[in-house]
Amino acid sequence: MSSKRSHVRRAAAVVAAGAAALVLAACGGNDADSSTNGHSGHGAATSSPSAPASAAPGQQNAADVAFAQGMIPHHRQAVEMADLAPTRAESPAVKKLAADIKKAQDPEIRTLSGWLTSWGEQMPAAGAVDHSSHGMGGMMTTAEMEGLKAASGKAFDTAFMELMIKHHEGAVTMAKTEQAQGAFPEAKTMAGAIITSQSAEIAQMNKLLGKS
Incomplete structure (x- = not known):
């Protein structure tokens, strides 16, 4: 049971x-x-x-547009300066520096231009560089550019580096503004690269000039 x-x-x-x-x-x-x-x-x-x-990827604000529209003519002037070095510079270091500047900034001009086109924003006029913006972003005046074109040898090397230091300092300031106020991720990334590379080149030029 x-x-x-x-x-x-x-x-x-x-x-x-x-x-x-x-x-x-x-x-x-x-x-x-x-x-x-x-x-x-x-x-x-x-x-x-x-x-x-x-900001979602691909979304830009007014600071991004200003960065692109300002950096394109700024880079164009740096490339114009760099193009003078092969025939006027004496120092191999200056010639290499100029080549490096052109190599870095030419592609950035194309990228910045592409952004403005995709955003439907106005493109800075191509062709002659506007030299009238002296005092804004370290841009050279027409007189300074003509003086650089007339120089050669050591005089060119010195003038090139002194003017390019000022030019780079302007670019670094513009890039820091973009990092602080911009929204477009790729523009902020480019701004960071500009700060890093151009700060290093400023230090290099100051060393070549015996200022550091």
């Missing part, structure tokens, strides 16, 4: 366990669904409010 009761109890336990397993499985499925829906809902809830506060 006791053996029969034991079998009955065991059978009841198996049935109960099976029922419990089915219930748990059903709950587990519901939890999984609700968990998925919960994450989805959470994603929507967190991404929606943050979207207006942060």
